[in-house]
Amino acid sequence: MLSPIPDLRAVPGNAYVVSLVLREAKQMHMLEIRIGAKNRGIRPIVQSVCANIYCVDPREEVIQAWYMDDSDADQRLPHHRDPQEFVSFEKLDASKIVSLSFSELGVLSWRLDADNYETDPKLKKIREDRGYSYMDFCEVCPEKLPNYEEKIKNFYEEHLHTDEEIRYCVAGSGYFDVRDRDEAWIRIWVKKGAMIVLPAGIYHRFTLDSDNYIKAMRLFVGDPVWTPFNRPHDHLPARKEYVDNFVNKAGGGPAVDAAAA
Numbered sequence: 089m090l091s092p093i094p095d096l097r098a099v100p101g102n103a104y105v106v107s108l109v110l111r112e113a114k115q116m117h118m119l120e121i122r123i124g125a126k127n128r129g130i131r132p133i134v135q136s137v138c139a140n141i142y143c144v145d146p147r148e149e150v151i152q153a154w155y156m157d158d159s160d161a162d163q164r165l166p167h168h169r170d171p172q173e174f175v176s177f178e179k180l181d182a183s184k185i186v187s188l189s190f191s192e193l194g195v196l197s198w199r200l201d202a203d204n205y206e207t208d209p210k211l212k213k214i215r216e217d218r219g220y221s222y223m224d225f226c227e228v229c230p231e232k233l234p235n236y237e238e239k240i241k242n243f244y245e246e247h248l249h250t251d252e253e254i255r256y257c258v259a260g261s262g263y264f265d266v267r268d269r270d271e272a273w274i275r276i277w278v279k280k281g282a283m284i285v286l287p288a289g290i291y292h293r294f295t296l297d298s299d300n301y302i303k304a305m306r307l308f309v310g311d312p313v314w315t316p317f318n319r320p321h322d323h324l325p326a327r328k329e330y331v332d333n334f335v336n337k338a339g340g341g342p343a344v345d346a347a348a349a
């Protein structure tokens with residue numbers, strides 16, 4: 089992430105230096121760009137270019153989230169509201185919440201290099217930091233997934249798990265739907281390179297989109313437990329903890345790092 093307001097100063101030799109603060113996880117780095125200029129008269133141009141440097145969250149290309157409409161149409165359609173209502177990463181991820189007015193869902197996300205997941209140092213670090221010792225792949229298509237029709241149906245039943253649901257889309261795409269604090273459905277579209285963590289106890293469901301294919305890496309701390317508890321399962325400790333941490337508690341879930349933190 090870049091700092092939004094770069095600092096511009098003139099240096100000897102008819103040049104300007106633009107200083108930017110780069111934030112990666114909890115570390116700050118200074119980046120200095122030297123711009124040579126024939127004469128000082130170009131200052132306004134350099135200034136205006138610098139004012140247009142803005143941060144692009146790398147996740148935006150592979151993860152989008154929006155509020156769903158109420159229609160009964162095909163679950164694989166986007167189900168946007170009219171007008172569309174997109175949801176920010178800050179709203180999904182409680183670790184970024186700075187204002188009490190934000191909803192906190194505890195959904196974490198990263199953008200990773202899906203072509204090189206075997207050697208990706210970023211994935212390695214996430215796995216080490218979060219203790220994700222187990223890994224396998226789940227390919228959702230009739231040829232690869234046993235009992236495809238039944239599984240597709242079950243994935244789309246609203247349910248929770250007693251542990252995190254960690255999915256890294258290495259090919260294809262799909263929708264993870266999560267309930268917000270007011271029970272509205274938020275649809276999270278993951279594409280190749282998107283990794284998301286749904287916290288234990290969150291009510292959610294999954295469906296393919298109209299491209300009908302996803303290959304997801306599944307990660308887990310220790311021996312995996314895939315059991316879905318279909319709604320209602322409000323008495324489970326995992327649900328109670330989720331409600332305490334993310335639904336009832338305004339302004340602060342556990343402080344954890346996510347992608348562009």
Ligand SMILES: CSCCC(=O)/C(O)=C/O
Pocket residue numbers: 226228243253255262292293294302304
């Ligand atoms: C893309 S992985 C299949 C969906 C799944 O495993 C799950 O638990 C959905 O809630």
Ligand SMILES: [Fe+2]
Pocket residue numbers: 247248249253292293316
């Ligand atoms: Fe699930």
Ligand code: NI
Pocket residue numbers: 249253314316
């Ligand atoms: Ni599941």
